[in-house]
Amino acid sequence: MDSLIIEATEDSPKILFDTVSNRFVISGESRPENAGKFYTPVINWIIKFEEILNSRKQTNDSSVLFFVYKLDYFNSTSAKYIMDVLLILKRFVDQGHQINIEWHYDKRDDDMLDAGNEFSDTVDMKFEFIEY
Amino acid sequence: MTQVSTAFEVYQFMSEKNILIAFTGYFDHLVTTSLLKNIKNKLSALQSVTGIDKKVYNVLVESIENISKYSSRSNNNQKIAMLLLCKSDAHFTVITGNHILNKDVPALKEKLEKVSKLSPAELKKMYREQMLSKRTDENSAGLGIIDIAIKSENQIKFDFKPLTELSSFYLFQTEINIQK
Numbered sequence: 001m002d003s004l005i006i007e008a009t010e011d012s013p014k015i016l017f018d019t020v021s022n023r024f025v026i027s028g029e030s031r032p033e034n035a036g037k038f039y040t041p042v043i044n045w046i047i048k049f050e051e052i053l054n055s056r057k058q059t060n061d062s063s064v065l066f067f068v069y070k071l072d073y074f075n076s077t078s079a080k081y082i083m084d085v086l087l088i089l090k091r092f093v094d095q096g097h098q099i100n101i102e103w104h105y106d107k108r109d110d111d112m113l114d115a116g117n118e119f120s121d122t123v124d125m126k127f128e129f130i131e132y
Numbered sequence: 133m134t135q136v137s138t139a140f141e142v143y144q145f146m147s148e149k150n151i152l153i154a155f156t157g158y159f160d161h162l163v164t165t166s167l168l169k170n171i172k173n174k175l176s177a178l179q180s181v182t183g184i185d186k187k188v189y190n191v192l193v194e195s196i197e198n199i200s201k202y203s204s205r206s207n208n209n210q211k212i213a214m215l216l217l218c219k220s221d222a223h224f225t226v227i228t229g230n231h232i233l234n235k236d237v238p239a240l241k242e243k244l245e246k247v248s249k250l251s252p253a254e255l256k257k258m259y260r261e262q263m264l265s266k267r268t269d270e271n272s273a274g275l276g277i278i279d280i281a282i283k284s285e286n287q288i289k290f291d292f293k294p295l296t297e298l299s300s301f302y303l304f305q306t307e308i309n310i311q312k
Binding site for chain 2: 010011031033073075076077079080083106108109110111112118122
């Protein structure tokens with residue numbers, strides 16, 4: 001399965017899901033005009049990636065996946081899609097896949113740190129918080 | 133010379149009230165994006181160490197998005213909305229104004245009244261419920277208002293000024309404290 005690369009725009013984040021390094025990065029600003037249109041292909045890609053995970057499991061490849069959120073800003077509509085992605089990742093974890101979630105935030109931005117904690121609590125997954 | 137003197141009055145008013153941004157017009161996604169870019173530059177020039185520029189930006193985006201969610205669009209005149217950003221020593225104030233159909237007022241008013249009375253813990257609980265609820269337009273609009281309430285320590289105010297039998301002007305204000 002090919003990596004997923006979507007370049008950032010003024011209102012949508014950069015997506016870099018690298019299936020070789022196992023780093024899956026969402027970075028930038030997220031307030032697309034149509035959040036559904038932007039996030040649906042991203043979510044579909046992750047759902048499809050489950051097949052790869054399962055075949056890796058069969059070959060005893062237990063590589064850890066690193067999901068990296070490095071957002072400057074996201075609007076409340078995007079928040080629901082971020083939640084959708086996390087719920088899928090939670091399902092992967094429940095199936096025995098190893099996933100590490102990094103939540104990067106500007107050290108001046110308490111709201112972004114709070115938002116990360118809120119996502120982490122809601123989905124009941126431990127995040128690694130990294131300030132920049 | 134009426135126009136020139138009126139312009140001077142507008143200038144004086146804007147200076148006195150410390151209005152950083154005043155915009156009226158039709159808010160579509162392109163206008164919003166260029167407006168936000170301008171505001172982001174102004175805010176980052178403040179070189180805030182507390183990150184208040186981020187908080188203000190956050191409230192601005194959600195406020196503007198609320199305009200398009202609640203606007204009445206029955207004629208061109210009613211697409212015109214307003215955005216004000218003011219700064220005093222103690223706080224930033226974000227105000228939006230837009231036309232709304234009178235029939236939509238009671239439901240929105242009820243929603244706003246409910247949110248404005250909630251404690252931080254109650255707001256958080258409501259945010260979480262909405263986040264996990266099924267996605268409908270109504271819900272996501274609610275999420276924006278809750279988000280603004282959380283980020284501003286619930287300093288939201290609203291008013292509806294009757295215009296005609298059919299429509300009113302909906303004003304929504306948020307204050308964000310400047311921590312010293």
